[in-house]
Amino acid sequence: MDKILEIKNVNGAYGEAKVLFDISLSFETNKTSIIVGKNGAGKTTLFRIITGFMKPTSGSVNFFNNEKSQNLVGLPPYKIANLGIRYVAQDKAVFSDLTVKENLELAAYPTKDYNWDFIFEYFPKLQVLLNKKGGYLSGGERQMLIIGRALLGKPSVLLLDEPMEGLAPLIIEGFIEVISKIKKELTLIIVEQNIPVISKLADRVFLIKEGKIIADVGNKDDIKKATFEKYL
Amino acid sequence: MIRTFKKLWQPLFVITIVFVARFFVPISYLTEVIIFSIFIMSCNFLLGYGGLLSFGQPLYLGVGAYATACYLFYFGQNPLIGLLMGLIVGTIFALGIGVIIIKLRSDYFALTNAAMNVVGFFLVYDLFSNITGGMDGIWFLTKMNPVFGIDFTNTYHFFIFAEIVLLIILLLTQYIMNSMFGTICLACISNEKKVRFLGYSVFKTKLLSFIFSSVLASLAGSLYAIYFGYVCPSMMGQEKAGEVVATTILGGVGTLFGPIIGAAIIIGAKDIISNIIQNWEVFVGALLVIVVLKADEGIVGLVNDYIKKQKVI
Numbered sequence: 371m372d373k374i375l376e377i378k379n380v381n382g383a384y385g386e387a388k389v390l391f392d393i394s395l396s397f398e399t400n401k402t403s404i405i406v407g408k409n410g411a412g413k414t415t416l417f418r419i420i421t422g423f424m425k426p427t428s429g430s431v432n433f434f435n436n437e438k439s440q441n442l443v444g445l446p447p448y449k450i451a452n453l454g455i456r457y458v459a460q461d462k463a464v465f466s467d468l469t470v471k472e473n474l475e476l477a478a479y480p481t482k483d484y485n486w487d488f489i490f491e492y493f494p495k496l497q498v499l500l501n502k503k504g505g506y507l508s509g510g511e512r513q514m515l516i517i518g519r520a521l522l523g524k525p526s527v528l529l530l531d532e533p534m535e536g537l538a539p540l541i542i543e544g545f546i547e548v549i550s551k552i553k554k555e556l557t558l559i560i561v562e563q564n565i566p567v568i569s570k571l572a573d574r575v576f577l578i579k580e581g582k583i584i585a586d587v588g589n590k591d592d593i594k595k596a597t598f599e600k601y602l
Numbered sequence: 603m604i605r606t607f608k609k610l611w612q613p614l615f616v617i618t619i620v621f622v623a624r625f626f627v628p629i630s631y632l633t634e635v636i637i638f639s640i641f642i643m644s645c646n647f648l649l650g651y652g653g654l655l656s657f658g659q660p661l662y663l664g665v666g667a668y669a670t671a672c673y674l675f676y677f678g679q680n681p682l683i684g685l686l687m688g689l690i691v692g693t694i695f696a697l698g699i700g701v702i703i704i705k706l707r708s709d710y711f712a713l714t715n716a717a718m719n720v721v722g723f724f725l726v727y728d729l730f731s732n733i734t735g736g737m738d739g740i741w742f743l744t745k746m747n748p749v750f751g752i753d754f755t756n757t758y759h760f761f762i763f764a765e766i767v768l769l770i771i772l773l774l775t776q777y778i779m780n781s782m783f784g785t786i787c788l789a790c791i792s793n794e795k796k797v798r799f800l801g802y803s804v805f806k807t808k809l810l811s812f813i814f815s816s817v818l819a820s821l822a823g824s825l826y827a828i829y830f831g832y833v834c835p836s837m838m839g840q841e842k843a844g845e846v847v848a849t850t851i852l853g854g855v856g857t858l859f860g861p862i863i864g865a866a867i868i869i870g871a872k873d874i875i876s877n878i879i880q881n882w883e884v885f886v887g888a889l890l891v892i893v894v895l896k897a898d899e900g901i902v903g904l905v906n907d908y909i910k911k912q913k914v915i
Contacts (some may be wrong), residue, residue, distance in 0.1 A: 371698045446798075446803065447798040451798065451799055451801035453803040456799065459795075464796075465796065468788065468792075475785065476782070476785055476800060480801035523801075581706070
């Protein structure tokens with residue numbers, strides 16, 4: 371299978387505190403990889419490095435697009451986003467003063483892809499909320515908007531940082547269904563601690579502990595059998 | 603495009619009110635209100651759409667004013683070319699300064715601008731006094747020739763010219779506020795990080811809003827220079843910076859017509875209240891406190907709140 375993203379010998383630190391230790395991973399095209407680990411293990415730091423919000427102390431992040439390889443280290447976040455790597459952060463923040471429609475317009479403008487009907491197929495509720503301001507949306511509605519917004523412009527890689535955190539079980543079921551559809555069309559990299567989500571969505575699981583990758587589970591049956599609880 | 607121009611009638615309505623007002627109030631007052639409004643619009647856009655507070659707006663006003671004045675005093679007699687010079691020099695100056703200071707944290711940005719204003723004042727007052735005339739300034743009222751039948755030294759002619767400029771600026775500002783660029787600016791104020799996630803450069807967005815704001819200030823400076831036929835360093839005084847910010851807040855930050863309302867009140871207070879009490883600023887200060895406590899969008903916000911309440915009733 372073709373690689374789309376390759377992280378090579380990446381080390382990351384916040385000042386003197388080293389957080390990532392010689393991380394090497396690769397993500398395959400149109401596969402869903404889930405990164406599992408305790409709080410503080412370095413999962414979000416890894417996402418911050420991939421998306422350009424943090425510079426690694428050493429190592430490279432290579433993005434393979436149209437058979438060309440490009441090192442993302444040193445590129446500003448907006449350029450990485452425009453290459454087709456979108457990031458949905460943990461905080462579920464939308465532009466609260468803008469309506470749902472304006473939030474979508476804002477996301478569509480850089481790629482000029484204003485065809486957002488497919489987003490309403492995934493999240494029909496957003497169509498009803500089009501003129502509602504982002505600040506008045508519930509947690510689940512915000513998450514629908516953020517994921518919908520990230521999908522505009524047909525990105526090739528989507529990074530989701532704990533997308534199910536704080537959501538009601540019924541809403542989580544809905545999101546799992548949507549993500550199962552989305553995952554066929556793009557590469558998903560998810561940071562997740564919810565075990566049912568991991569077993570239902572993952573094609574590959576990376577276990578991270580204290581800034582180091584300690585296991586790489588690439589077989590569906592092994593993922594279902596594995597007991598990830600002890601790593602959380 | 604339709605969304606952008608659907609409120610086209612609003613600037614036209616305001617311009618009509620200003621035009622009719624000349625039958626009731628002195629033209630000189632209205633002309634000053636127009637020019638001061640454009641100056642306030644610069645601070646209003648920077649604060650409302652760039653999220654940046656500047657205590658150095660008089661610097662950009664001075665750049666436009668002195669560029670126009672120097673052209674008209676040393677090189678030519680065409681006030682329109684003088685105005686163009688003010689805009690060109692203002693744009694280049696804003697670009698050069700903006701690239702350096704736009705990345706600063708908002709409080710440092712405000713203070714750096716204030717500091718640059720002081721430096722600018724010193725340069726005009728002392729260091730380049732052989733060119734700028736120092737504290738005496740530059741007089742060039744008699745050097746300006748009429749252009750296309752417009753005599754810029756004629757009060758009525760200049761009033762009509764200033765009205766046309768205000769209309770263009772109102773339409774342009776309304777277009778920008780309702781455009782995608784305006785939305786990106788608001789999104790940057792709300793959450794810069796999320797804007798980057800979506801593929802926008804926050805630096806470029808802020809730089810463009812800073813340049814637009816500074817060019818508006820330079821345009822106001824050029825208009826002042828042509829209107830009075832005179833420039834002097836006091837127009838860049840540090841006390842003016844506070845006045846601009848106060849007027850912006852009084853009118854309503856981020857609103858299209860707040861600057862005009864704020865400018866009309868401040869110029870009116872200067873003219874009328876200063877005849878009654880010497881320290882007219884006391885009135886403006888008290889009014890500002892009342893408005894800020896009552897509404898966060900200034901007088902425009904108060905009016906909007908009142909209209910909304912009436913609709914509910």
